[in-house]
Amino acid sequence: MRTGNRGTWRTTTAKQDKVIIGLFRRKPACLCVTLRAARAYLSKRGVRVSMNTIRARLNEAKLQYRSTGQKPLLSEKHVAKRNAWATENIGRNWSNVIFSDEASFWAWVPKNRAWSTPGERLVQRTDPSAIPALNKCLQLEPTNLKALMALAVSYTNESYYNQACYMLVNWLKHNPKYGDLVPQDLALPGQVTSLLDPSHHKLVQDLYIKAAQRQPKNIDYEVQCGLGVLFNLSGEYDKASDCFTAALSVKPEDARLWNRLGATLANGSKPEEAVEAYHHALNIAPGFIRARYNVGITCINLNAYR
Numbered sequence: 001m002r003t004g005n006r007g008t009w010r011t012t013t014a015k016q017d018k019v020i021i022g023l024f025r026r027k028p029a030c031l032c033v034t035l036r037a038a039r040a041y042l043s044k045r046g047v048r049v050s051m052n053t054i055r056a057r058l059n060e061a062k063l064q065y066r067s068t069g070q071k072p073l074l075s076e077k078h079v080a081k082r083n084a085w086a087t088e089n090i091g092r093n094w095s096n097v098i099f100s101d102e103a104s105f106w107a108w109v110p111k112n113r114a115w116s117t118p119g120e121r122l123v124q125r126t127d128p129s130a131i132p133a134l135n136k137c138l139q140l141e142p143t144n145l146k147a148l149m150a151l152a153v154s155y156t157n158e159s160y161y162n163q164a165c166y167m168l169v170n171w172l173k174h175n176p177k178y179g180d181l182v183p184q185d186l187a188l189p190g191q192v193t194s195l196l197d198p199s200h201h202k203l204v205q206d207l208y209i210k211a212a213q214r215q216p217k218n219i220d221y222e223v224q225c226g227l228g229v230l231f232n233l234s235g236e237y238d239k240a241s242d243c244f245t246a247a248l249s250v251k252p253e254d255a256r257l258w259n260r261l262g263a264t265l266a267n268g269s270k271p272e273e274a275v276e277a278y279h280h281a282l283n284i285a286p287g288f289i290r291a292r293y294n295v296g297i298t299c300i301n302l303n304a305y306r
Contacts, residue, residue, distance in 0.1 A: 012057065016047050020054055021061045130154045143174040149222060152229055153260075161196035161233050162188075165204045168226050177220075178211045196233060205230045221247035221257075228260065237268030255285035262294060271298045 012020070023038055035051040042049060131154050137147040148171040155164040166188050173182045188200055208227045212220070224247035231240035244261040251257060262277030278295035281288055 011053055012047070012049060016049075017057050017060075019045075019047060020049070020057045021063070131158065145171055145175055145222075148174065149225065152226065156229050156232065162200070164229060164233065165196065165200055168208070168229065169204055171222075171226065172207055172211060178207075178214070178223075181207050181210050201230065201233060205234070219246055219250050221250040221254075224250075225257070225260070228264065232264060232267070237264050240264045241268065241270075253284055255281040255288050255291065258284065259288065259291045259294065262291070262298075266294070266298050266301075271302050274298050275302070 020038070020042065023041065035054050038054055039049065039051055042054075131151065134147045134151045134154065137144055138151070141147070148167050152164045152167040152171065155161070155167060169182060169186065169188055172178045186203075188204075205227070208223060208230060211223045212227060224243045228240045228243035228247070231237070231243060241261060241264050244257055244264060248254065248257050248261065258277050258281035262274040262281065265271075265277060266274035275295055275298050278291050278298065281291040282295070285291070
C-alpha cells in the first residue's frame, strides 16, 4: 500500500499501526516511554519498524512527544513548614482521620515494607487496589505474614475464593508456629477465580482447626481470623462469628475484627447484632469508612432509614 503523495510503500499494516499507537495510549502509563524502547518492544513481537516509522504513526494519531514535568525539590521554607506540621501531629490518633486520597512514603527504611501498610488500609475499605499492592509486598518479601493474611481477606472480599485459600495455606506454611502442619507435597492452584474446590477448602479448613487446637487456652487471633474467613467461604456464618468473637477476646480494640464480625452476622441474617458490631468498630475508629458503609446498608435492610 502506498502512502500519501510521496508514492512510497507503507511498511506497516493497519493492525500493526494499532499496536504501535496502543503502546503510547496505555493507561495509567505507557509501556514504552521512548521511541527506541518502543521499537525494541515491537521487534520482540515480530513488528520490525524504524523509529521514524513509529514517529510517523504517532503523528498520524495526533500524539505529540513532550518533555515530562519535573517536580521541584522542597525549599528550606517548605521543609520547615512540614517539620512543624509533623511535630504538631505526633500524638494524633490517625484511626479517626478520613483520608480522601491516600498515599504513604518512607525514608531510610527497608524497601520490602513499602507496599504493606498502604495495602492494608485499602483492605479496610475493601478496595480492589489492595490486591496488587499486597502482591507487590509479597514479591519483595514472600514470607510477610501480615500481607498474606490481608491478601486472604482482600481476595475473599472480591469473591476470589480459591486464591483466598491459597494465601491462607501460605500463611500457615511460612508461620514458624504452624509450618509443620502443612504437608510438604501440598500444592494448591494459585489461579484467581471465584470457583472454590470443596476438597481444597476442606483441607485448608482442617489445617486451621489443627492450628487452633494446638493452643486451646492461648488463643491465636490470627488463626481464628483465618478460620472465620474459611467458614465464611462455606456459608457457615455461625461458626465464622464464633471465630471472630474468639479473636476479639484477645484483641477487643481491633476495629477490623469488629467489622468482620458485623459482616458475618449480616450475612447470617442477624442484622441487629451486625449493627451493634459495626458500632463497636466505629467507636474504636470513627474514620473507618467500610464500617460506616456496612452499617448503612444493614440499617437500610432493617428499614431504619434515620
